[in-house]
Amino acid sequence: MDIWKSLDGMVEAELTSAEPGAALEAANARGIPLYDVIQVGDLTARFRVRRRDYRTLEALSEKRGETLRLRRRMGAYWTLKRLLARPMLLCGLAVFLAAAIFLPTRIFFVRVEGNVNTPTRLILDAAGESGIRFGASRRAVRSEKMKNALLSALPQLQWAGVNTSGCVATVSVRERTDPEVTEQDSAVSSIVASRDGFIVSATVTRGNFLCRVGQSVKAGQVLISGYTDCGICIQATRAEGEIYAQTSRDFAAVTPVKWTARGEQTAVRRKCSLIIGKKRINLWKDSGILQGSCGRMDKRYELTLPGGFRLPVTLCVEEYTFYDGEMMTLEPDAAEAALSKFAQSALTQQMVAGRISSREESITQSEDKYLLEGTYACVEMIGRVRREQIGDTNGKSG
Numbered sequence: 395m396d397i398w399k400s401l402d403g404m405v406e407a408e409l410t411s412a413e414p415g416a417a418l419e420a421a422n423a424r425g426i427p428l429y430d431v432i433q434v435g436d437l438t439a440r441f442r443v444r445r446r447d448y449r450t451l452e453a454l455s456e457k458r459g460e461t462l463r464l465r466r467r468m469g470a471y472w473t474l475k476r477l478l479a480r481p482m483l484l485c486g487l488a489v490f491l492a493a494a495i496f497l498p499t500r501i502f503f504v505r506v507e508g509n510v511n512t513p514t515r516l517i518l519d520a521a522g523e524s525g526i527r528f529g530a531s532r533r534a535v536r537s538e539k540m541k542n543a544l545l546s547a548l549p550q551l552q553w554a555g556v557n558t559s560g561c562v563a564t565v566s567v568r569e570r571t572d573p574e575v576t577e578q579d580s581a582v583s584s585i586v587a588s589r590d591g592f593i594v595s596a597t598v599t600r601g602n603f604l605c606r607v608g609q610s611v612k613a614g615q616v617l618i619s620g621y622t623d624c625g626i627c628i629q630a631t632r633a634e635g636e637i638y639a640q641t642s643r644d645f646a647a648v649t650p651v652k653w654t655a656r657g658e659q660t661a662v663r664r665k666c667s668l669i670i671g672k673k674r675i676n677l678w679k680d681s682g683i684l685q686g687s688c689g690r691m692d693k694r695y696e697l698t699l700p701g702g703f704r705l706p707v708t709l710c711v712e713e714y715t716f717y718d719g720e721m722m723t724l725e726p727d728a729a730e731a732a733l734s735k736f737a738q739s740a741l742t743q744q745m746v747a748g749r750i751s752s753r754e755e756s757i758t759q760s761e762d763k764y765l766l767e768g769t770y771a772c773v774e775m776i777g778r779v780r781r782e783q784i785g786d787t788n789g790k791s792g
Contacts (some may be wrong), residue, residue, distance in 0.1 A: 403445035403471030404429075411460040414439040428452050444473065502561040503703045509567050512550055520547040521565055528706045532558045546786065562703070583628045585618040585777040587611045591639030594773060601633030611639065611776075620782050624731035626701045630782075637777040643741055647732065647733050647766045649724065656689075656717035669694075669708040689715040704761065724764070730757050733741070741770055748774025 411417040414437060421428060429439040443451055448464070455462040477484050504526060506514045513734065521527070521753045524543035526535045534540065535556050544554045544565070553568040554674040584601070592610050601618040605611060618633040690712060724732075738750060755768035 400443070400469040401471060402469065404442050404468045405445055405448050406440070406442050406465040406468065407448065407451070408434075408438060408463045408465055409436050409438045409455065409458060409460060410463070411458070417455070417458065417460055420454065421451055422456060424450065426454075440465070442468075445469075446631075450588075473526075493594060497561065499532055500561060501526070501532055501558065501563045502528055502705070503563070504528075505549065505562060505564045507566050507599055508569075510569060512569055514569070517544075517548065517551075517565060517567060519542055523547060526563060528564065530563075530680070532563075535563050553592050555703060558771060581753055582620045582630060582782045583632045583779050584620045584782055585614050585633045585635060585637065586780045587617055587637075587639070588776050589613045589641055590780045591774075593639045593640040595638045596635065597637075598635035600631055601635065603635070605637075612650040615776055618620055622649045632778075635777065636775055638773055639720065639776045640751070641772050641776065643744075643768075643770045643772055645737050645741060645768050645770060647736055647740075649729055649733060649764050651729075651764065652721060652723050654719040655722045657720040659717055665712045665714070665716045667710045667712070668712055671706045689717070691715070709789055726757070726759060726764070729759075729764040730755075733757065733764065734768075737766060737768060737770075741772065744778070745772065745774040746778075747773055 409417055414433065416432065418428060418439060418441075426443065426447045429442040431439060434440050445467075452462050453599045470558060477487075478501055499701075504518060504521060506517045506521075521544055522548060525540045526544070536558065541554050541556065543569060545551055548554075550570055551567050552570040555566045559564065590611065590613055593605055593607050596605070596607055596617075598618055601620055602622040603618050605615075605617050605694070611617065617637050618635045620631055620633045622629040622631070666677045668677060693711045695709045695711070697705040697709075699705065734753075737755070741750060742748075750770050751771050752771040754770075755766060758765045758767075
């Protein structure tokens, strides 16, 4: 059966007649072509006939008193007709065909490689702003325009490239080396005092020590100079060393006399929302952050395909736990101990290195608060690095 007969539609029929030969001659005389005629018995013949000629042949056989039986339908015409009778299947095939043509031209997953110091999330956000995002065109993400936009958004990147494989875009980056590291190694610098103090110890590994142990110094005073007078010339270097001095610090802290503490749990409520890309969709009314005092637990369930590919669809479940509030009163002894401990922790964090050697503290109570005021004697490292300008010799002359 050729293509034209298939498109027009063919049927296979079986004719039963007292004289099959005469019946076939009668059909031929009416201009009805028969194909692949087979004699299957003394009174039966089997053949193929075009769809549009079958009704005429059926009427002719009935007029002659013969029996014509349809065995099967053949050709693309009947296949298409069966498909049209099933609209849902036809729609599914159309959608599948459209997806097979459209999906390979789009990006649905973005990966990052080559980054060490720059967070992956930061690169993905910058890539999304540059157009390298879910649903972007494969051809567009490889354009120089998007690569330049990504480099402009992240100055810490020296180079960026985008490779695509299927629906996955891989953003390859190379980070810039920090020029300040090399510059600091060769720059001339001195060590100056960060605050007033009385020097108790000094360790100088490079540079010219301009002070001595037991000397009082002011904030900003040069302790170790990066310039050394060698007689016929001045040697410039990067000063290194540790200078410890006895310093004095003042500190004040306040805490309330009464406060509300968490008591018994009273209720638990859950709110759900759907995050698609950067948009949040509340699944019902009043979803979101609740007012009042409560504990909040946020759980996120990302839609992940086999192989670790994550779609930008996340189900967010927020659980709020409500508690009764209980009024608490802070006793003077407990307040003094808590404030003193806080003062020691805060002062230690303010120092680069060192310790508190002695303290003078006083605590006063008013109607609604405790006030701690203290003076603390500390032994701490007071040296900090200051880069020198070319020509500045800290008073030294060649």
